Amino acid sequence: MTTGHPPPLGPQAALVCVLAGVAYTLAAGRLRRRGDGWPRRRDATFGTGLALLLWGWCGPLPGGSFTEHSARHLLVGMAAPVLLVLARPLTLTLRTLPPGGPRRTLLRVAHSRPAGWLLLPPLAAVLHIGGTWALYRTGLMSLTHHHPPLDVLVHLHMVAAGLLFGFAVCRLDPVRGPRSLPLRAGTLLLAGAAHAVLAKSLYAAGPPGTAFAAGDLHTGAQLMYYGGDAVELLLAAALAVQWYAATGRRYARAAARAGHGAGPRVQRPQA
Secondary structure, three states, X not given: OOOOOOOOOHHHHHHHHHHHHHHHHHHHHHHHHOOOOOOHHHHHHHHHHHHHHHHHHHOOOOOOHHHHHHHHHHHHHHHHHHHHHHOOHHHHHHHHOOOOHXXXXXXXXXXXXXXXXXXXXXXXXXXXXXXXXXXXXOOHHHHHOOOHHHHHHHHHHHHHHHHHHHHHXXXXXXXXXXXXXXXXXXXXXHHHHHHHHHHHHHHHOOOOOOOOOHHHHHHHHXXXXXXXXXHHHHHHHHHHHHXXXXXXXXXXXXXXXXXXXXXOOOOOOOX
């Protein structure tokens, strides 16, 4: 196998991305019309994530077969999911749904025990990075080129695992079980290291059952290495912003308690 091909999700992927973009835009507009704040940068972030997802699924990409595949992996499995998570789609949905059955059901799912386990950062990292290792270090990638339905499932897994990892690390939406910043930061660091090791191993030897040209393999592995670093830096920046905000709130509460406890000193008259 020496040639690659884009996943067979063109019309379906385009329809899903368009519907998601329209739904997000309408929901954000509804919030603003009723006077609630919703930063427009989140609209742009969500739209960019959808555009990258659609490009990774359907668009033409430069380079050889493995370079093209690496680019699709970065767009579909890493960059697009992170941008979608940063746009806080669950928060937007909960704020626009009226009180009642659908909203209660969505909250029940988000706060359920299974959701809490899936959003445990180490488990989400195993599903995300472990799936990538399984794709490139077993015969799975070779099989996807001979079985299109399997290729579809692999790309859907990339998106789902990327979203799960983004939700688990960022914790921007109201989900079950708050996780500490050190745990999330440590998980991100280890996941980034595992992804970097995988990219370096692919520079030395391609996936089993494949026969990519050496130059194509090296370019694709380098793209995976440095592109993965860029996405992980974006996640690290999101964590840094949360740490800064949490530290500011902690200092503000401490200052408020100190100010409340130190009332005006009343000097007693001397006899």
